[in-house]
Amino acid sequence: MEPVPDPYPHHGRQSAAERSVHRRAGAGTRRIGGARPGMTTIAIVGVGLIGGSLALCFKGQPGMRVVGYSPRASSVRKYMERGVVDHATTSLKEAAEAADILFLCVPVGRLEAYLLELGQLQLRPGCIITDVGSTKASVSACAARLELGEACFIGGHPMAGSERSGVEAASAHLFENAYYVLTPQPDAPESAVERLTALLRLTKAHIVRMDAGVHDEVVGAISHLPHMIAAALVNQVRGYHAQDPIYGSLAAGGFRDITRIASADPVVWRDILLNNKQVLLRLLGDWNHEVASFARMLEQDDAEAIEASFRSAGEFRGQLPERRKGMIHSLYECYVDVPDHPGIIGSITTELGKHRVNLSNIQIIESREDVPGVLRLSFREQQDLDAATQLLESSGYAVHF
Numbered sequence: 001m002e003p004v005p006d007p008y009p010h011h012g013r014q015s016a017a018e019r020s021v022h023r024r025a026g027a028g029t030r031r032i033g034g035a036r037p038g039m040t041t042i043a044i045v046g047v048g049l050i051g052g053s054l055a056l057c058f059k060g061q062p063g064m065r066v067v068g069y070s071p072r073a074s075s076v077r078k079y080m081e082r083g084v085v086d087h088a089t090t091s092l093k094e095a096a097e098a099a100d101i102l103f104l105c106v107p108v109g110r111l112e113a114y115l116l117e118l119g120q121l122q123l124r125p126g127c128i129i130t131d132v133g134s135t136k137a138s139v140s141a142c143a144a145r146l147e148l149g150e151a152c153f154i155g156g157h158p159m160a161g162s163e164r165s166g167v168e169a170a171s172a173h174l175f176e177n178a179y180y181v182l183t184p185q186p187d188a189p190e191s192a193v194e195r196l197t198a199l200l201r202l203t204k205a206h207i208v209r210m211d212a213g214v215h216d217e218v219v220g221a222i223s224h225l226p227h228m229i230a231a232a233l234v235n236q237v238r239g240y241h242a243q244d245p246i247y248g249s250l251a252a253g254g255f256r257d258i259t260r261i262a263s264a265d266p267v268v269w270r271d272i273l274l275n276n277k278q279v280l281l282r283l284l285g286d287w288n289h290e291v292a293s294f295a296r297m298l299e300q301d302d303a304e305a306i307e308a309s310f311r312s313a314g315e316f317r318g319q320l321p322e323r324r325k326g327m328i329h330s331l332y333e334c335y336v337d338v339p340d341h342p343g344i345i346g347s348i349t350t351e352l353g354k355h356r357v358n359l360s361n362i363q364i365i366e367s368r369e370d371v372p373g374v375l376r377l378s379f380r381e382q383q384d385l386d387a388a389t390q391l392l393e394s395s396g397y398a399v400h401f
């Protein structure tokens with residue numbers, strides 16, 4: 001794999017300025033940030049979207065203390081200001097040596113370097129190192145080669161996320177009802193897997209175990225391939241748009257729905273794709289067949305085959321389990337046709353509010369002058385969606401799902 005530049009070239013080594021911020025923050029060694037004996041210390045390396053969301057699930061739980069690490073003093077300050085962690089430090093040694101459970105939440109291309117560095121530290125006996133990387137085979141193989149003493153590594157991957165990144169996007173609800181995959185090596189102590197599973201229950205995710213290689217195959221198809229397709233599609237349209245901006249103006253619900261994930265963090269996705277290269281090259285070969293088959297159907301004016309293709313896709317998609325959770329994506333959604341006149345959003349939200357229906361998001365997905373529009377309404381609870389549907393239909397609106 002090609003080496004990629006490290007935007008954090010000095011991690012593990014601190015500048016004088018960073019050390020001084022660290023001292024000002026009042027950190028010591030091991031007993032850090034107000035830790036008391038008997039407390040479980042959770043260290044989070046890389047408090048971004050996923051690390052920050054985990055921190056929010058654990059912070060404030062009885063007997064738990066969450067410590068965030070970043071090599072950047074400005075990030076450490078931000079973690080504290082936002083209140084996502086109990087304590088933050090620019091010293092990996094300090095965070096890691098105090099940890100009972102340590103989460104590596106950095107881009108996949110940085111995981112192995114951190115594992116190697118952790119292998120050099122005096123970790124607590126029984127310390128569990130885990131990660132959240134979107135690929136599992138390489139990090140598991142790296143951990144298997146390491147001598148971690150009385151600590152152990154258990155790979156992990158929450159199947160939840162967002163196109164947003166950074167601690168600003170973190171949410172305690174991110175993992176609710178999502179799958180959270182663990183990929184323990186066969187020699188991982190069962191008691192450690194159980195301890196980690198018990199902790200992860202606080203995320204309200206469904207914890208499942210899987211072989212790391214199988215994980216990379218499956219997640220390659222349902223996550224990594226779609227991200228490549230979304231980015232390629234946006235770039236294709238971007239090329240047309242450069243010739244004629246009408247492309248961007250007309251891009252509506254369909255384009256936005258399929259391309260949301262093209263806005264995902266470039267560094268995170270660069271690392272994921274390069275790390276799962278062999279699997280993805282195979283999947284792209286299969287994708288080329290799918291695309292070629294559409295071209296063939298069009299060339300041959302094969303109406304029946306086109307219809308069949310959409311029918312089978314719709315049937316399979318319809319069978320996919322619905323994920324019920326909160327915050328970043330509310331899955332209880334409906335679409336409402338609305339006339340184009342001022343104040344329509346206000347009157348809908350007022351009506352829902354009057355009946356105590358909790359709306360979590362409202363989005364105009366079609367808005368052209370003098371043309372009826374479509375609103376997408378999102379709710380966190382099925383009962384809110386049901387109540388909203390009833391109210392809106394009784395007020396004469398057409399509601400679709």
Ligand SMILES: NC(=O)c1ccc[n+]([C@@H]2O[C@H](COP(=O)([O-])OP(=O)(O)OC[C@H]3O[C@@H](n4cnc5c(N)ncnc54)[C@H](O)[C@@H]3O)[C@@H](O)[C@H]2O)c1
Pocket residue numbers: 008011045046047048049050051069070071075105106107108110132133134135157158159160161162163164165166167265268272
């Ligand atoms: N984004 C998703 O939807 C998603 C979902 C599941 C798992 N993941 C995995 O989670 C991990 C983190 O992704 P994210 O979406 O939270 O990204 P993010 O950019 O929101 O967070 C990454 C964090 O790591 C920090 N960081 C980057 N390089 C670092 C380094 N060398 N040393 C220390 N800190 C460093 C960043 O400052 C940031 O705080 C990745 O491995 C990704 O594959 C992402």
Ligand SMILES: O=C(O)C(=O)C[C@]1(C(=O)O)C=C[C@@H](O)C=C1
Pocket residue numbers: 133134158159160161162163222223224261264
């Ligand atoms: O919902 C999204 O935005 C995501 O991209 C989440 C998603 C996915 O592809 O489903 C992205 C990366 C992961 O490692 C796990 C989940």
